Amino acid sequence: MSFFLETLLGGLMSGMLYSLVALGFVLIYKASGVFNFAQGAMVLFAALSMARFSEWIPQWLGMDNLFMANLLAFAISVVVMFTVAWLVERLVLRHLVNQEGATLLMATLGIAYFLDGVGQTIFGSDIYKIDVGMPKEPVMMLENIFEGGILINKEDFVAAFISALLVVALSIFFQKTATGRALRAVADDHQAAQSIGIPLDRIWVIVWCVAGITALVAGIIWGSKLGAQFSLSTVALRALPVVILGGLTSVPGAIIGGLIIGVGEKISEVYLGPMVGGGIEIWFAYMLALMFLLFRPQGLFGEKIIDRV
Amino acid sequence: MFYRENGQFKTSYQADQQIFPIPQDRWVILGIVAFAFFGIPLLVDEYLFRAILIPFLILSLAALGVNILVGYCGQITLGAGAFMAVGAYAAYNFLIRVSGMPMLGAILLGGITAALVGIVFGIPSLRVRGLYLAVATLAAQFFWDWAFLRVKWFTNDASSGSVSVANLQLFNWSIESPTDKYLFCLGILVVLGLMAKNLVRGSIGRQWMAIRDMDVAATVIGIRPLYAKLSAFAVSSFYVGVAGGLWGFVHLGSWEPAAFSIDRSFQLLFMVIIGGMGSIVGSFFGAAFIVILPIFLNQMLPLVGGLFGLEVSIALVSHVEIMIFGALIIFFLIVEPHGIARLWSTAREKLRLWPFPH
């Protein structure tokens, strides 16, 4: 029982991180109809930027304060991600307005390759450390309820907490601020939003910026766990089934989908994996999403698509 | 002689329906094919065969398959690499498990297996499209990546999915030297290329394009999306599967699942975008471009770096390479969505009018 709970909790926590990446997908899709395949490349780019600047800044300034170095590196990385967002709008999206979804998808694939290349050219392609003081030691919980209690990684716990915080902050941003309302208007109908004077290009830059921030947070959390390295860019591929499950247009969908996939992956790996040779977690999520697609193409919370002639 | 069709009048619809209605084109193409068969083997050294020509031929075949699905039928795929893998491993199993199985037979059966698998993974395309379909094809990619690595039966209990094939023979022709391998691949490519052209100019090709351009209108005139889409998946996967078999058997000789990873899938998609979606000849352009570019960069970048006194490492070259790929994809999608093939046909259009444009 306690083993099952440990698995479940582990799944929920990695699910929270998937939700974070999925949120980046959903934000951009809602506001611009672009399925952003480059989200993973953005996570890598942000993580590399964070790792390298926090390493370089103490060297440049000759100081020895980890906290200050991290803070500065974070600030610079935010600027870097904003620049990326601005350039993406300027150089790519602006020229592809009103194109089909598939074309835009391929364009973001191009952006992903470009970012991977640039990131590794500038920042290098080794594994870099991100040390933001995440607690590393595991803790025992609920010892009085179960025999032996359950073992929880404190780092996962903090990460899940930060993700949840960001999700709440973004929801408030979307529901309560003027910019958030404009974003939702654009999401509903591009042309109508434009006709009442909402500047599309600015909105797009903003969503890409917000997606950049979620990428940065995801990059830092993942980077501090696994190191900032190329494999981070595959995180997006693992978060893809999440948005399919949750529905491309739904923020709560991204969160719940993330949790379902996180738990599903862990449980299938632990209980099903040994029977078939292990390593099934990556395709299991996809198969789950695929089965789901066949019965409910719009996802759990997505809007139903009606064809008009 | 000018490249001109003035004064060439078609007197029958049959003449109008030929693959290359302009005689000059016909002669040029025949000339190129003849040169490829008889000229190139005399002129080219082993390195060129191994590093450029054989990969080019095989990847052209795969790109042709991807183009049928993506360019002609409008169904996006990010899992082409998996179907190459299915083709290669199925061919391997036919070869070692069925006694007396000829090599060509195994490769073709591998293609057919890939076609069947393609149909299964194409089923979601009946319910979903675009982005969602991309996910379905990714599912195929990850599933087969895993299957060939972990399920021992597929690889005859070889560790980490690595298998090898030796002593390639076609009837009494032993395919060993690079020239032999080149000619073998060229032969298959010419036959399958011609078949692809026939398909896309016939009624099935029109069904694919109709589904691509406007699926509601297509169903209204009686095209069944089920048949059109699944046949595109089947034909496409057959081509990709045969290419996979050739890649394993002829080009690599021994291989593991990583040879057909998701990077391969993206690479094939890029060939189609850069070469030209919905164009047979574009598939060849795209394959040539993507095979040659890395080799070109490997030679050029250190030289250019040397001019500025910079040392260019191999890692840097590979980063610049993916950067350039990314930028080119975006460039082509924005500036010329029909790729090099369109640039080529525009040039021909100009040439037809030269030197007297209106």
Place this chain on the structure above:
Amino acid sequence: MSGRNIGEVILDLNNISLSFGGVKALTDISFNVREHEIRAIIGPNGAGKSSMLNVINGVYRPQHGEIILRGEHFANMNSYKAAKAGLARTFQNIALFKGMSVLDNIMTGRNLKMKANILQQAFWLGPAQREELEHRLKVEEIIDFLEIQHIRKIPVGRLPYGLQKRVDLARALAMEPQILLLDEPMAGMNVEEKQDMCRFILDVNDQFGTTVVLIEHDMGVVMDISDRVVVLDYGKKIGDGTPDEVRANPDVISAYLGASH
């Protein structure tokens, strides 16, 4: 109209109701179409005309009602069944295959009649080649009929609007339909183009005996060429009869001119 024998009822629509979510597009509509006639459906914008057409050829599935085509009941009409049963249509916002040439677009209309299998096509064997030629001849007849010989090889995306509408009609005619559904065939055309289109519709009806069901919101043209007219307003049928009867119907007048007059 002279010379044509308007025959029995071949298409009968009974109590059709269609809604999207909570929005009612069509409420309890019944009417019929006789063989060889030109039947118009008119009504102001948003009256449900296009929805009606979409129900007839199976693009939308109504919640209530039945479609009877030549005595056969279609409970679950879909586009494929409709096409097989001899229904063809054009589209309001031109739904041509824009990456294909005019010729290929019209050839797709022959699709249901082409039988060569995929292997015969791949090897361009006798049957496939013969079939392609045979249908090409038929398509060329239609091209001549609609006077679009000069644009055969041009991708439809490059054509002006009026010609695209004509290609759309050509594709529908290539199916050799028994009933031709036309969705606003004259929308967005200038006077000359409208006259051409009217001539083509009348010729099709006259020469091939094709039954025509057409939608239009421009009353003028419709009244001139149709035998009987159905009038829809807010998804309900408010009039049905010959053009003269409809013109005199007070409900129709108020729907078109506003209720208070």
